[in-house]
Structures are given as structure tokens and as C-alpha cells.
Amino acid sequence: MPKILVNGYGTIGKRIVWAIKKSSDLELYGIVKTRPDYSAIIALKNNIDIYVPSTEYMRSFEEKGIKVKGTIEDALSKVDVVVDATPAKVGAKYKELYLKYGVKAIFQGGEKHNIVDVSFNSLCNYEEAFGKNYVRVVSCNTTGLLRIICSLHQNVGVRKVRALIIRRGADPKEIKRGPINSIVLDPPHLPSHHGIDVKTVLPWLDIETAAVIVPTTLMHMHYLVLELEKESTKQDILRILEETPRILLVDPDKLEIKSTSELIEIARDTGRLRNDFPELLVWSTTINVKGRELVLIQSVHQEAIVIPENIDAIRAVLKLEEDKWKSIEKTDRELGISHGWLL
Template identity: 40%
Template sequence: MVKVGVVGYGVIGQRLADGVALQEDMELVGVADVSPTLAVRALKEKGMPYDLYIAVPENKELFDKAGIPVSGTLEDLVQKVDVILDATSAGVGARNKELYKKYNKKAIFQGGEKNDVADVFFHGYANYEKGLGKQFLKLTSCNTTGLIRAVDCLDREVGIEKVAITIIRRVADPGDYHRGLTNALQVDKAPNHQAVDLMTIMPHVDATGILVHTPVTHGHIITVVATPKREIGKEEVLKYFNQHPRIRVVRLADGFLGNASLFRYARDLGNPRGDMYEIAVFEETIVNSGKDIMFAINIPQEAVVIPENMDAIRAAMEMQTDRLEAVALTNKYLGMGKWMEK
């Protein structure tokens, strides 16, 4: 049983903790955070299902005043685990790395950290083998994670030469107050980092793209124009996507009109927090343009990276050396692909 700790109990950290708790071959030792945030207060109100550790010992009085029990410090947590999932704010993970090195622990960092924080820039489906036994892995961002899932799916079947993407990006997570746009869209310069990151993971694919920030919070939409190595049509693309446990094919005709429809559907399914681990491909957007194939996907940014984090633990700890065996176990324990059985 691999022992796991989660550092940073925010938007991603909460979901990482839940994801680890679902893995039957992993044990969640505890979570760490710096202050009694709303997420930590909710943890207390739920009966403290996870042990809590203080990342900044000087803040112990704040936890005491809030009546939140703690099990020790971040350093205590690190000593008790085999691997850390670091879900702290960008830059904090790089500082925490020194602590992980001190105790010779493995750690997995999130997309906000710089690539040089880790030995391997990791994606469960696309380059699992490169993460085997490594001490430090870094995950791709939410958009890049979902994008690579779709491109890798087609690349393994028919080969992909290049992709051109447009990301319609949510501006902030639900509940965030620190930034926002009103009646405005904002365009970033090309190429966006997701295209560059895709090429880092899949160097044989030529990728470029544009990103547009939008004043919404529930999910990103990415349009992809992919050039396959041989001509493929909509039905063949649908066949490959329908076989992938982390890709859900949805139809506009059934009421899946966009990001909000998918978020509402996740809530109607009873998913905690309205989370969806899978990306969605809108069936009616799959079209040919000459040799190219075009389609649009939805990225549920709060939860989409959780499966790949579980894959990263499996690779770093060499729990499974076979890529497909590893991702299949992650999918099974997270309950992914259930819609394929209906």
C-alpha cells in the first residue's frame, strides 16, 4: 500500500485527496495547508475524514481558534509518506521541493510549477513510461491534460502530424474573486503554452494555438484542427473517442450545448462538487476540412487532472510498469468509463 500525502488543500488539493482515497492500493496519510481556509473549515464540519497538517507552524493559533484539530506539521507529514502530491500555488511547490529532497521522498507537482521543478513532464496516457521510478514528476495543466488525451487517442490509432488549437478559456474557478472580466474577451499572443507543452510531451506532433479568456467559470472549450497521417472521417474518429474511458462523447441534440450543460449534468449525476474527470467531445463538431479533422472538447478544469495524478503516483512508485495496466486501475477506482457500459 503506497502512502500518499497531499500538500495544499485548495481547488485541486481537495480533489486529489478524494482521488487518492478512492484508490484501493493507496493510503491517504493526510493533507496539509497553511491556514483555516473555507475548504479546511468544511473538512472540519464533515468530521475530519482526512488528517490535517500545518504547512506553516506559526499559524497554529489560527487553527486552534477555529477549533480545527491538527495532526502535526508539513515536515511530519512528509516523513510519514512515500510520495507527495503538491497542489500548492505556483512557486510554492518549488520551495517545498527542498523539504522533499531532505527526506528523499518522491513528489508530484501541478501544472502551475515550472517544468524544471521535475525530472519528467508527465501525462498518464502519452508518456507513462518516462515517469517510471523518477523522484519528481510534473503534471500538465488542465487544458493541456485534456488536449493531450484527445490528440494522443488519435495519434496512437492513425498518427497525427500537427494540430492547431483555439482555447476558449474560463477566466477563474467558481468562487474566485481575485480576477474577472466584464463584457470582454481577452486574447493572448500565439502560440499559447498548451500547444508548446503538448509538443514537450509529444515532440513528434507540430502544435500551435491561440487562447481567448472569457468571463465564465465552469470549464474551457478547445477547438482542435488535427492533420492525421492518413485520411480519416467522422465515424472512425467517433469509434476511437468512444473507446477511451477518459473521453465522453456527447451530442448537442441531447442538450449538451456547452460547458454549463456538462457542469449541470455532473451535478445531476450526484458527482461531488459537480466534478467530471473526463473531457467531453461534442459529436456534432467533428468535421473534415480536406485532410484535416476538426472537433471541439470541453475541459472541466477543477477535476480533469486528478486521474493523471493517480497515474503519476503509479509511475513514480513503479506500482505498475505497464502503461495500460496503470491507467486502467486508476480509471477503475475513480469510476471512469461507466457511461460506456450503459
């Protein structure tokens, strides 16, 4: 069974570790951490082997009684793939080490497209990542955009996209980010990087995006206007989205909700691990179709949406499954990911 090392054990890394452990065709080899914090203690209690970037890091772990298995170089000679979940731009620095040991690597959206062979989304371009050495799973917002765009494009075609990205200010555990009392243009000019990032996967698409950051930690929100190739109806769009993996339709009238905080409360009440929604959440009552123009609003849980893509990316680079739909189905079944309607 392929052995996977996860470099980085933060918001994304710890979720990828959980997903690998749930995957019947993958084996978690261990994690790489820089700090002997609470997450290292929890990992140790869960019998996860811990590696550090170099021997200089070992003493701080040992002082807290946290057993370290070795350095990252000790692990790289024994694994098939590294999933790099280090902070933005750190992964690029590690690539030389991965090259040295001839290990395939999956990077996250905080890295530049030019350090990899392919930027990746399961629905859009799984085949392009098949057998490649270095793949980048695009960011949470880009994943949300690509999931809806490719679902629609494969059914009714998409010519043009204009989107406003309303970004959360920080993840729930982060204490050094904001804003606290402001709406921040991100960036203060057009376009934002999100549309540019979409084009690393769909270079043919006419897309422009703008973004703002708001003082919330729970989710992102997207307002999209799409020009379709075929005239469609709202029922056509609902049927397509109902059948698309990793998309959940939300009926606010039925559920009597209208906010991301209520979505997270539903996650809590239904027992979702860490209150996660790896699915894209599309508000059904916002879907408005006039001929070939489609407008909708969707919510993106930034902590979870990229996790299934990482598992599919591992399978693609290792040539474990050639058919994207079979990989998606296996990932979703083993991770408990839904589609159709929320409740």
C-alpha cells in the same frame, strides 16, 4: 500500503484527496494547509490529519479549535509521495524540502517543466514517469489537448495541431479573478503557452495554440484543427474516441444541448460529485474530417480533468503498476470515470 501527503487543499488538492481515499492501493497520510478556513473544518470532520508549513501557523488553527497534527516536516519523514497542489510557483519552493527528506513528489501544471524529471499524461507517456522522483501533471488545458492528441496518434497518427483555447475566467469559488465584461487575449501575442506545454510531453509534435479568457466559470472550450498521418472518416474518429478511456462523446442533437452550462446541469442531475467531469467531452456533431484534416470542438472541466492523471502518476513513480492501461483501468473503475457516450 504507500502513504501519500497532499500539500494544498484547494480546488485540485481536495479532489486528489478524495481520489486517493477511493484508491485501494494508496493511503492518505494527511494534508498540508496554510489557513484555518471552512475547508480545514470539513477536512477535520472527515478525519483527515492536518499539517501546517511551520509552527508559526499552528496558533491560528488552534484559535479556531482545529487540531493540527504537526508541521509538514513531521509528515515528510513518514510518507512515500507528496502530491503538491499548492498555488502556481509555490511548489518549486517546496522542492528543496522534498529533496531534503528524499521524498518523491507530484507537481501540478502551474510549475515549470524544468523542476521535474518528466511532465506527465497517462495516455501519452506513463512509461517515462516510471520510477522517477519528480513528475509534473500538466495543466487542465494541456491535459485536454494531450488526451485527444495521443488517442488519435496511437490510432491514425497526428502530424500537426492548431488550436484555439477559450479559457474560463475563474473557478466557481474564486472571487478575485475575471474578466466580468470582456474577452481577453491570453496572451496578446502568438503562440500561447499551451502548445509549448504539450511539447514538454510530445517534443516532436508541430503544434501552435492561441488562447482567450471569457467571463464564465464552468469549463474551457477548445477548437482544434489536426493534420493526421492517415486519411480517415468521421466514423473512424468516432470509433477511436468511443474506445478511448476518459473521453466522452456528446451528441447535442440527441441531448438537445449546446453549452457548458447544460453539461454541468447533466452532471448535477446524474449525481456526479461536485458536478465533476474528469473525462474530456468531445462534441460529436463538430467532428469534421476531410482526408487527413480533422476539426473538432471539445470541453474541458478544469476542476477535475487532471485528477485521474495524479493517481496514475503516483503509481508510476512508486512502480506500483508498470502497465499504463492497467493503471488507467484501475483508476477509472475506482473513481467511476467513464468513456464512450455521455448518456
